[in-house]
Amino acid sequence: MQQPASTLATLWQIILRLIEKQGLDAEQFSRELGISAEVLRDPTARLPSRLTDRAFAKAEAVLADPAFALRAAECWHPSNLGIIGFAWLSSRTLHTGLKRMERFSRILGSRFSYRCAMEDRGLRFVYNHGRGDWDVGHAMTDFSLSILVDMCRTNIGHRLEPLEVTLRRPEPADTSPWRDYFGCKVRFGADEDSFLLDGETANAPLPTVNVPLANTFDAILTEQLATVFNDDIVSRCKAFLLRELTSGEPSAAALALALCMSQRSLQRRLAALGLTFQGILDETRHELARRYLDDSSKSVTEITFLLGFSEQSAFTRAFRRWSGMSPTGYRGNSAFAH
Template sequence: MVAAAGPAVDARALLASVGLDPDGPWDPKVMLPAATYYALLERIAEETDVTDLPLRGGASMRCDDYGALGLAWKAAPDLRGSFSRVERYARLWTSVVEYELRPDSRGALFILHRAGPRRLGMRLSNEATLASAVSLARQVCPEPFSPLEVLIRHHAPKTQAAHEAWFGCPVRFDAGLDALLISPEALAQPNILGDEGISRYLISHLDAELSGIGDDGSLVGLAKDAIAQALSEGAPRMADIARGLGLSARSLHRRLSEHGMSFQALTDETRRELAEGLLRDHRHSLAEIAFLTGFSEQSSFTRAFKRWAGRTPASYRKDRSAT
């Protein structure tokens, strides 16, 4: 996404701001917490028009960027098989998105499920995810591929001509889903590189990875994402977050300590990042942001934000609008 933004942004500074070395080696196993990624996209939005950024970002994705899952996508016998594999194995590259391939009277809906407040960064990310799914389908389909329709839950940008031109179909904003509607004919298209033998091998590899997913090193990121999703119901309890991660509260405390973090510090960090992202979106009032970040009163939110950022939420929003 940073590369897709082009020369309008300082790519090196943006990457460094989220702890990525611009000169470091490419490592697809390095993950950013969702709130950090959304904040990155929101910083890009402050510097340039992002109307078609998700389309450019999604279009740049290649099957090989997804490792074994990308190979399994290419090796599936048909496009239905490719989408089905994303539905099953998406947890190997994301902890905050679930995919569903749902039958529909006109074919099938490939649905993106992502919980949490629909801040600008999330909205841009959702559009980019749908665009990347279409890009990957075009890379394996023997015929030109376009969905029948694209559904997007949030409001439309000032113009959606770029979206409809790139997707090659109607794009319906303010829909009840984030999804691609795909025809039966497209789903049945044999993939260019479909190979049953390679496919079986890759599936066994992915199943093994999936079974060991609880042992990866992304606990802090997973906990942060779980906290962000729970905040709209109030300040989350460590026991509840631990349970959602398949851990006891004691185990979560110990493993966070190994990373030099406490649950309270992680919650405060998540709240701050979420608040800063929401403050950049003027559709949310301060009272709404207080609620979405887990505060029962706006005054409590204001005090906490002033402690984090050294200024009030209103001042932070005003300064951001002026830059």
């Protein structure tokens, strides 16, 4: 059974700071929504997404500024995003950080999603708030994209300006708040909410990089996905594989046993999603291999055994099948090492 949509409670600290910046009483605002201060301090707590809808609808009803949510960029802190916030700060590049946001977005909010797409001009980051063209969704988009762009600016160490921003929001009478904040062309009435970064900026090494720490955070986040969303069979599979890979190649039978189901039931569940055990194993190994190869302190031999391969030649063949190049070729090619 699908779980009700929910949002990480600590994200609400950003919403309430934003409310305060608009001159409203944040404590009263949260009380009227039935949200206690204690739950907002609990890093594991989650709140129903319908409360987020009500919060933005309530704010829009009393505020005259249609661009109010852009000021969320002034209100965030990495801790508000939980482990994801710190994984972001330790990312090797903006591309890596944005891919992390894509991969683990469900921890922040299970209704919205992110998507990274490489284009001729660079990296496009797409946000989908999951509510069509609903009016409050436009404010949620401003809220999310303004924070994400500011996160990029924080990580890169200077004011970054996207090449372009597209918004599904109809063009407002005054477009200057959006143009001033993003510092680029903003196209309203678009098919998707997104921003575009040039490839050089997206793949430039960041001053805050800490690859071993980022890899540790990724393992924790994968466990969180599997624990919080027990209906997410893929995350539960990946969490098991991450735990078991260093002991050798995990089997489908061992995975099924860990998930308390028969191997046939596991196969059926995965097949319904167009997936196989071997496909998930390969994807998990490929993701890990890229992360380990980004860490110059790890040798290819060490990575071979961390991924559960018995010999380096087997790892090299597998990595060439996944990416079209050898592990050493990938490590030496900065255009791919993101």
